[in-house]
Amino acid sequence: MPDNNASHPTGEWPSPAQYRKSIRLEFAVYVGGIILLLMLITGAIVTNRLVDTVTQSVVDKLLVQARSYASAAGKHIIAAEGPDALMLTDICQKLAADNKDLGWVGIVGTNNIFLAHTDVKQVITGQSLPRPAATTVESSTRHDEVLVLGKDSIFVAVPITDQSLLLGYLALSSTTREISSVRQASIITVALITLIMIILGVPVTLIVLSQRLKPLRIITSSLRNVDVRNISFDLSVKSANEFGYLAETLRIMGARLEIAQKQMLENERMSRELEIAREIQANILPKSYPFSPQCDFSGMYRSAKEVGGDYFDFFELGENEMGFLVADVSGKSLPGMLIMMLTRDIVIRAARNETEPDRLLAIVNRELLQNIRKGMFVTMFIGVLDKRSGQFKFASAGHNPLIWQHGASGEVDLLKTKGYPLGMMPSDSFDKRIEKGRIDLADGDCLIQYTDGINEAQDSAGEEYGMTRFVDFIRGAQKLTPRELAEALAEKHAAFVGEAPQYDDITLLVMKWHGNRTCDQGQHQEKAIHAA
DSSP: OOOHHHHOTTOOOOOGGGOOOOHHHHHHHHHHHHHHHHHHHHHHHHHHHHHHHHHHHHHHHHHHHHHHHHHHHHHHHTOTTSOOHHHHHHHHHHHHHHOTTEEEEEEEETTSBEEEESSHHHHHTTOBOOOOOSEEOOTTOOTTOEEEEOSSEEEEEEEEEETTEEEEEEEEEEEOHHHHHHHHHHHHHHHHHHHHHHHHHHHHHHHHHHHHTHHHHHHHHHHHTOOTTSOOOOOOOOOSSHHHHHHHHHHTHHHHHHHHHHHHHHHHHHHHHHHHHHHHHHHHSOSBOOOOSSEEEEEEEEOSSSSOSEEEEEEEOSSSEEEEEEEEESSOHHHHHHHHHHHHHHHHHHTTTOOOHHHHHHHHHHHHTTTSOTTOOEEEEEEEEETTTOEEEEEEESOOOEEEEOTTTOOEEEEOOOOOOBTTSOHHHHHHHOOEEEEEOOTTOEEEEEOTTTTTOBOTTSOBOHHHHHHHHHHTTTTSOHHHHHHHHHHHHHHHHTTSOOOSOEEEEEEEEOTTSOOOHHHHHTOBOOBO
């Protein structure tokens, strides 16, 4: 196909001489390709299902045979004078004779050493039962049975019992000759049918298309003769099918071109504005985590759209106290970012004169109510740390519980204080409900705050990551640094979600208290914040 940009750099009308390829021939090729593709897909599905059916039949047959002979072997293992090797060998040989695909049959005791085998050398040399590693078919087996389906063989081991007492195992190995034969026959059949359909389908397609595409030739002829200075079409196609629709569309295309151009310019403007908004948000969020020998910070941030509604920040409250917050705006994209920016400005101004987290949230709610659109709200957690004593004060405006991991035991507590989301309730109702929590941190204690984009994330089957899975991970991460914890959680979370789309912004903030110990400054100095 010609390169229109290269041939017509100034937007000139294309020359008909450049477009001489026959659409009928192209359609015929496409039909042949579609037939081939559909037959390959259908053949693969049919072959796989047929192979699965035959495989299950072979597996069921082997299991039934093995169980039947295993029940007869028990009395010969507990014979008065010890295992009757002769009778056990006879059982193995009879089972091998009943199934021509069996490679070998053996009986082992509870020590996994062969008592009998179709190959007597295995018994004489004291060989043990091999357990090949391959795909195990769980659905067909009972308790203590082993079924391993390999590429070229099937391994079965069933327990030999007497009154619920395990005496040993009867094991066998069979070839997959029957399964391979069915697969090969199915592939040959599908290939022959595909070939016949292509040989017949392509010529018939050419004949049918030549008749059915006559209106298209009329439309093409009109396009070749159009006046590029005054684009209008007068087509004689009056059919009620797609060709008639195409002809009618061409008649009004001239008027629509101007509208389409305006829409394109508007889309370009919106794209530029989104890019500017993304850059603004990137500049608003902290560039690095706070440096302090008493505490260590790390985390992750990932927005669901071009710009997000999650927000986190750090702020100094005098020489000995520092605060941090995590917030989640109900709206996403541009509306969420605008509310996030407004909330950030209010918090920065309010924090200059107020250090108590509950009263700080009350101030933010009072100012936000005057500017937020009805139906939107912000959940926010604010914590204030005394860097001298390790006392931590916090309050929550409808945000997720704070996770507190005790450094000494590794146990985890979920701390939740009362509070309405910001911008939802009048000031008097908000102020009555908001409350403050206080804890005293010990060496090694870890605090984790987050947005519900983590615990409410879903995999492709619709299952949520959930708080239980989240807390269990934190409980097992006692010895990790904040950065290691954040990176490990990001990896585990991504593995759980898989290819499922991200519907909500994700923010995680981790703080570990070191108390009077001196934290490795090398770790702190590399704490630049990057989106996950």
